[in-house]
Amino acid sequence: MTLLTAEHRRNVLHAALVQTQDEPLLVQIRGYNERRRWFRVKLERVDEPDSSICWRGTLEHMEDCNAAGDLSKALAESREHYRWSFELSPQVPWTAGPDGSIQEVGPRWFELTGMRPDQALGTGWIGALHPDDMERTIAVWTGNLVSGAPVDIEYRVLLRDGGYRWMRARAAPRKDADGRVVRWYGTLEDVHAEKLARSALSESEERFRLAIQSARLGIWDFDCTTGVRTWSAEFRNMLGISADQPATTELALSLVHPEDRDRLKQMLDAVAQGTVPLHFEATLRIHRADNGALRWIRSTGWTTRTDGGALSRIIVTYLDVTEERNAEERIRWAATHDSMTRLPNRTLWQASLETLAAKAHKQGNRFGLLMLDVDDLKRTNDALGHDAGDALLCAFAEKLSAVAPADAVLGRLGGDEFGLIAPTIDSQAGLESLSRDLMEGCRTPVAHQGRLLEFGVSIGGAIFGDHADRADDLLKAADLALYASKRGGRARLTMFHSELRAEAQQRTSMIHMAREIVADRLVVPYYQPKVDMRTGRLLGFEALLRWRHPRLGIQLPGAIAAAFLHSELAVALTVQMLESVTADLRFWLRKGLNPGRVAINASPADFAQGDFSDRVLDHLHRMDIPAAHFEIEVTESVLLDNGGDQVARAMRHFADAGVRLALDDFGTGFASLSHLKQYPVDVIKIDRSFVQDVERDEGNAAIVDAIVKLGGSFGMEVVAEGVETRVQADHLLALGCMVAQGYYFGRPLPLEATRALIAAQE
Structure with a gap:
């Protein structure tokens, strides 16, 4: 082999590595006089009985012109074969001895690293490793040299431009009949893009996992093909179940509030029938398995389908929204109730009145309505302060609740004004009896900070079906009756009668006339x-005060008394x-x-x-x-x-x-x-x-x-x-x-x- 040129020596070694030879190799051999001659080499693998492997071949001298032509063509083919096999390969082939020292490395090594192949031989290649990868790579390589197991490792290599690139080194040993490693054959493959993609995916998954944890989301993952359900640790913690309990439909249904159980069944049936939409949401109540606590859980689901339209996977996220729901309830309650007396406010009370009136009108029923004013509240506020006035209002609300029927709807409508809707009281006598009880209760003073607060109540009453057939008209009728009670000396009940409406119309006319007097400066x-x-x-x-009528002349103030x-x-x-x-x-x-x-x-x-x-x-x-x-x-x-x-x-x-x-x-x-x-x-x-x-x-x-x-x-x-x-x-x-x-x-x-x-x- 020493008589061959380096290039032809690599060709022969490659032919031995690939273990097959479709065409003869053309090589140059240096003779005794240093003259180089062309020979055709044919190789044949021979398996000896003792399991050893050897190569047998022929060497044919190429002398004549035809042979020279064939030689030239063969040489060109050989070079092209080598180029396609080695130079144009995206991988870097290499071999190493049994001790791990590199014996040969492909030409792309130089193109990648700028390190000559002869510098990479032995352990020289380690100099191209990233410092952070060096210890790990050497440890793996050393361990596999001892075990003889194939090598598969990724590390970063220093490039000729000064940057680093991820490479994958894989190698397998060729062993003799005794199992000893004869040589290692390997490749070095550029996996930089793949490595970065995997790292990005890993980071994305880690961010997703952390996001799930920080958002306190539980996950239910259903593989529609295999039927496997997976519940995340967060979801199990949300349900109050252990990690080893099977994720079954029966378990899920048992934890859902009975009133919401049918909704979950419908969702599960939709899964079974393949009719689940691409995106769905639902909020259900559950009782935790460990302590029975009632919790509100909001679920948001996504589905994926195969090209054929069949369901392939369903992922549902769960979020415990109990505190949010409780906060919403508190906000909703605050928006519809008086915080001091804890009675419904005007908005909720009037909505209840409209609902009851619509129902009563449809069914031909009657019911009573009382409008109430706490007498002397302003005098109490002025004399003793608003704390005393607030105490008086709360005491009145308690007295009103004590005499009201069980189905009555009470409300604080603003200031010292209250309302009572009595669905089961449909007569004037019933309202009069209730009012007497209330006024009797108000005769007992209210104790506040060592003082006794005395007060009364003025009341106006009306009957739906007798005095009005609409909620707003009934409210107006009771308001007119209340106004009459206050004008008549307070601390009394006045039931609505038609004359009150006429008086109200007269007051409205007076107010209108007074506006014109002021606008036209007729005083x-x-x-x-x-x-x-x-x-x-x-x-x-x-x-x-007198005022000048455009036609009738000077008028007395009684004509605009309401003003x-x-x-x-x-x-x-x-x-x-x-x-x-x-x-x-x-x-x-x-x-x-x-x-x-x-x-x-x-x-x-x-x-x-x-x-x-x-x-x-x-x-x-x-x-x-x-x-x-x-x-x-x-x-x-x-x-x-x-x-x-x-x-x-x-x-x-x-x-x-x-x-x-x-x-x-x-x-x-x-x-x-x-x-x-x-x-x-x-x-x-x-x-x-x-x-x-x-x-x-x-x-x-x-x-x-x-x-x-x-x-x-x-x-x-x-x-x-x-x-x-x-x-x-x-x-x-x-x-x-x-x-x-x-x-x-x-x-x-x-x-x-x-x-x-x-x-x-x-």
């Missing part, structure tokens, strides 16, 4: 004199009165006339604005009106409806600025003595109901006498209203009342008619 003040009954001297006026209970319109009417009265005051003063004090009436809605006193005093300043000429009259409704610090601050602000405060209709309200002590009142006006027949009615005379003495003890001026006769005036004077107003001293007058009256006093 006109008329002035009623206040006089000293001892001397007849004019002390001032009370400005009374004074409407917060927006009441304020707007007061604003127009204030503007007109101050304009008239400025007119009188610029004319050199002294009208005394002019009073205007303020409503509860005015004080509810919070800045009422600031607005009035600023207006007086802009109009250059001295406060000594101005007076504010309020009724006890202002103090009752708005009480507390807000009204007190406004009244003190007026008093500090020199504006006098008069308490109108004194004696007809509640707790008047406490108001005289609490607020800076300058004037008490005796209501006209006590002035009438004062000369003949001893009771009225006694009340007037008491009020006059009370006013004197507080240092307040006392004014009698509604004085219409000389006899009444004399009797009032005898009782000590010095100031009066009424028809006897002058009817309300327009601005033009007051000039002469004022001038006469000069």
